[in-house]
Amino acid sequence: MDQKKITALRMERQHFIARANEEEYTALYRDLQPGQNVYWNGFGQPPTLSFRADFDDIEFNRARQKERRLIKGRFSGGTLGWIVPEDLELFLALYQKPLKAPNNAQRLLLHLIETAGPLNIQQMKEETGLLVKEITPALHRLQEAFLIYEDQYDGAWDRGWYLFGEAFPDVDPNRYTRADALKIVLQRFAYRFVHFTAAMAKSFYRLPEKEIKLAAGALEAEGIFVSADGGYMLRSDALLLEEYTPAPMHFVCAIHRNDPLYKVDEPQLKVWVKALTEGLPYDCEPLQYLLIDGEFRGASVGHFRNGPYDLNDIICDLPDAESRKQEILDAVTAVNYGKVPLRFMGTTI
Numbered sequence: 001m002d003q004k005k006i007t008a009l010r011m012e013r014q015h016f017i018a019r020a021n022e023e024e025y026t027a028l029y030r031d032l033q034p035g036q037n038v039y040w041n042g043f044g045q046p047p048t049l050s051f052r053a054d055f056d057d058i059e060f061n062r063a064r065q066k067e068r069r070l071i072k073g074r075f076s077g078g079t080l081g082w083i084v085p086e087d088l089e090l091f092l093a094l095y096q097k098p099l100k101a102p103n104n105a106q107r108l109l110l111h112l113i114e115t116a117g118p119l120n121i122q123q124m125k126e127e128t129g130l131l132v133k134e135i136t137p138a139l140h141r142l143q144e145a146f147l148i149y150e151d152q153y154d155g156a157w158d159r160g161w162y163l164f165g166e167a168f169p170d171v172d173p174n175r176y177t178r179a180d181a182l183k184i185v186l187q188r189f190a191y192r193f194v195h196f197t198a199a200m201a202k203s204f205y206r207l208p209e210k211e212i213k214l215a216a217g218a219l220e221a222e223g224i225f226v227s228a229d230g231g232y233m234l235r236s237d238a239l240l241l242e243e244y245t246p247a248p249m250h251f252v253c254a255i256h257r258n259d260p261l262y263k264v265d266e267p268q269l270k271v272w273v274k275a276l277t278e279g280l281p282y283d284c285e286p287l288q289y290l291l292i293d294g295e296f297r298g299a300s301v302g303h304f305r306n307g308p309y310d311l312n313d314i315i316c317d318l319p320d321a322e323s324r325k326q327e328i329l330d331a332v333t334a335v336n337y338g339k340v341p342l343r344f345m346g347t348t349i
Helices: 003-013 022-031 057-066 085-095 104-116 123-130 132-144 178-193 198-207 211-222 234-243 259-264 268-277 321-334
Strands: 071-072 078-085 148-150 162-164 225-228 230-235 252-255 285-292 295-303 310-316
Touching: 003 178, 003 234, 057 132, 071 085, 071 132, 071 148, 085 178, 085 310, 104 123, 104 132, 104 162, 104 178, 104 321, 123 132, 132 148, 148 211, 148 230, 148 252, 162 268, 178 230, 198 211, 198 234, 198 259, 211 225, 211 230, 225 234, 230 234, 230 268, 252 321, 259 268, 268 285, 268 310, 285 321, 295 321
Parallel strands: none
Antiparallel strands: 071 078, 148 162, 225 230, 252 285, 285 295, 295 310
């Protein structure tokens, strides 16, 4: 396989080369669900696919939240995410975690919502006498079981919790098996990433690698996927790449740690950045990863804070990093509210 072609087609499909209009973005968002907001500083904010839209996608998704065209749930490994409601049955099949032995707090809250809901957390506290630190984990577990639904249609804290069946009476929880649901999302995933390994899909979806391999194998048996270099791709893309001419790429984007491009390679990127920061005498947690011409080649490092982060350095493994210094600084500054890093490749700026 030609990795340059795969990288270029991946960047094209994810709209880094030509930004997406609203119709293209809506399709892209569906394929990369569940959507998440900016890592660390995005609490209460709408989800985003940074650098991919030719409009303000945070405001676009804020409107979709308000109109319930994006709904909140606990999906990948219990993490919060936003999906389009027409895919609710699909993600329920993938992520529902049945509650077989509820504890006292879970039983009490479920009964309360059944009889008196919808309720917010303060009302639950007043009705039950439970502490917020007892209520919150119980709600999260009931949410993972798809027994209740948190109606967060804006950034406000005071939001109602409903019985899932009352919020979505037309949803059939048995429409898909997990295997069938996985086959559907893997085809979307393959289209946007072009070539992927089971480990990449596991990192993104937080589902067992064994199940991913079984689903990919079934798609291969059906003639939809082909195996290639230890991974999989759409058969149609294998044919397309034979005649594909990569578009020239020259860009730098500082990618946050909830971004799909980061999430698919998170285990490898953590190891890679640790080697680059080994022995630095200042805080060097990776804040953003530098996507340079379609590949991760560096990171801004420092310390997360509520407010502007400590931007202690920019590390990079490009052989010609100095020649792109200003591009890289501009990209990092743009996502850190104008704050400039203290160093570039260990040298004080």
